[in-house]
Amino acid sequence: MPLPTADDTLRKDIMRFRTPSGADLTTRNDPYLAWQRAREQAGLWPYFRSYATPLTPHATAVSDTGVTTAGPNFGGQDYLSLTGHPEILEAAHKALYTYGPLTAGSPALGGGNPLSKALEAGLAEALRTDHVMLFPTGWASGFGTIRALMHKGDHILLDKLSHDSLRQGAAASGATVEFFRHLDNEAVRRHLAKIRATDTARAVLVVTEGVFSMDSDTPDLAELLALCREFGAQLLVDVAHDFGAMGERGGGQLEAHGILGEVDFVVGAFSKTFASTGGFLATRSSSAREYVRMFGGPQTFSSAITPVQTAVALAALSVVTSEEGARRRTAVRANAVRLRDGLTGRGLEVMGDVVCPVVPVLIGDTATGRTASGLIARAGLIAHLVEQPAVASDAARFRLQVMAEHTAGDIDAAVGILDACIGEARRR
Ligand SMILES: Cc1ncc(COP(=O)(O)O)c(C=O)c1O
Numbered sequence: 014m015p016l017p018t019a020d021d022t023l024r025k026d027i028m029r030f031r032t033p034s035g036a037d038l039t040t041r042n043d044p045y046l047a048w049q050r051a052r053e054q055a056g057l058w059p060y061f062r063s064y065a066t067p068l069t070p071h072a073t074a075v076s077d078t079g080v081t082t083a084g085p086n087f088g089g090q091d092y093l094s095l096t097g098h099p100e101i102l103e104a105a106h107k108a109l110y111t112y113g114p115l116t117a118g119s120p121a122l123g124g125g126n127p128l129s130k131a132l133e134a135g136l137a138e139a140l141r142t143d144h145v146m147l148f149p150t151g152w153a154s155g156f157g158t159i160r161a162l163m164h165k166g167d168h169i170l171l172d173k174l175s176h177d178s179l180r181q182g183a184a185a186s187g188a189t190v191e192f193f194r195h196l197d198n199e200a201v202r203r204h205l206a207k208i209r210a211t212d213t214a215r216a217v218l219v220v221t222e223g224v225f226s227m228d229s230d231t232p233d234l235a236e237l238l239a240l241c242r243e244f245g246a247q248l249l250v251d252v253a254h255d256f257g258a259m260g261e262r263g264g265g266q267l268e269a270h271g272i273l274g275e276v277d278f279v280v281g282a283f284s285k286t287f288a289s290t291g292g293f294l295a296t297r298s299s300s301a302r303e304y305v306r307m308f309g310g311p312q313t314f315s316s317a318i319t320p321v322q323t324a325v326a327l328a329a330l331s332v333v334t335s336e337e338g339a340r341r342r343t344a345v346r347a348n349a350v351r352l353r354d355g356l357t358g359r360g361l362e363v364m365g366d367v368v369c370p371v372v373p374v375l376i377g378d379t380a381t382g383r384t385a386s387g388l389i390a391r392a393g394l395i396a397h398l399v400e401q402p403a404v405a406s407d408a409a410r411f412r413l414q415v416m417a418e419h420t421a422g423d424i425d426a427a428v429g430i431l432d433a434c435i436g437e438a439r440r441r
Pocket residue numbers: 150151152153155176178222226251253254282283284290291292
């Protein structure tokens with residue numbers, strides 16, 4: 014492949030490197046590396062930045078090429094601003110000194126401790142369900158649950174924009190996988206009717222998310238659940254972004270849609286609202302829980318989350334379900350509204366119809382997105398560009414993530430920087 018040109022670094026997308034050819038695995042990705050390096054040199058590579066500070070509303074992020082961005086931080090996922098909460102830090106210290114830094118192994122082989130039991134019980138109560146199990150990450154919870162439950166001959170219907178973990182779990186399960194148009198319950202009905210016309214013997218799992226974090230929108234979950242019941246299908250909802258951060262009591266979109274405790278399988282992550290890493294499956298089925306515990310690969314063959322991660326998620330859950338949690342949700346919502354209004358007021362296109370902590374700003378054209386991203390990083394705003402493969406090639410966007418402790422000044426500064434840099438990128 015010829016060396017990348019300036020036009021390549023600005024416009025070409027990453028997907029053309031997904032099917033490399035050549036017999037030597039150590040060299041056949043050299044064209045990809047040349048393209049990445051060229052983007053880095055042109056200042057058009059926003060990925061793999063690291064944070065030099067905690068995930069506070071003001072933070073410092075440093076790129077692989079040494080560009081330092083210090084300023085308002087809209088690139089973290091700490092929606093309720095819990096990472097610096099004194100009770101949570103205290104719980105982390107206590108767990109470290111009580112149980113040590115490591116677990117014995119996977120949950121199947123001694124990876125649990127009293128904190129994990131308490132966290133499972135707390136999540137079951139918050140989600141009004143009976144059975145919860147923990148996973149090492151949010152990604153593993155979606156992947157592991159679907160991969161364990163579904164088999165060849167079964168059917169999986171996924172929203173077209175479902176998260177990678179859900180898609181990969183479906184692909185690995187061996188079941189027949191079909192995608193339906195984003196949020197389109199009528200399309201789900203057509204798929205279900207077609208499947209059930211010829212197959213009433215096998216399982217059908219419908220998969221969606223509480224809030225789609227690239228788009229800030231949500232399905233009509235109550236209607237979707239009713240459809241599943243009508244056709245003898247089960248529903249799985251990934252609540253990674255909404256559980257804890259939304260809903261009057263923190264029950265996320267399931268609470269908002271009045272179906273908390275009714276969905277067959279709920280998977281989620283601690284990496285957003287719960288200030289930790291790890292994930293969970295919550296279900297009313299005792300046998301499904303035990304089966305996934307034994308056959309859910311990442312659960313059985315990967316080490317359990319550490320005592321510190323578990324203690325942090327548990328302490329965060331206690332804040333989430335308290336009056337303080339409700340106040341923090343009100344604050345993050347008000348901040349999201351202020352950000353959405355500010356951006357719209359400057360003529361920028363804000364995506365989505367639910368007010369949630371994620372505020373996506375549509376750019377469209379990849380070249381403009383990459384140029385704007387470089388300018389924004391230098392102007393002192395931490396905000397992530399999302400481009401293909403995470404979104405379609407003509408739908409690049411900035412995904413801003415609001416926190417409860419952002420101030421009005423942080424938000425107004427972000428609006429000003431985005432407006433100026435996107436405007437500048439469009440003029441170039
Ligand atoms: C819907 C959804 N599910 C799962 C995950 C993965 O969560 P984690 O980063 O905790 O593995 C994410 C995070 O990007 C997500 O958006």
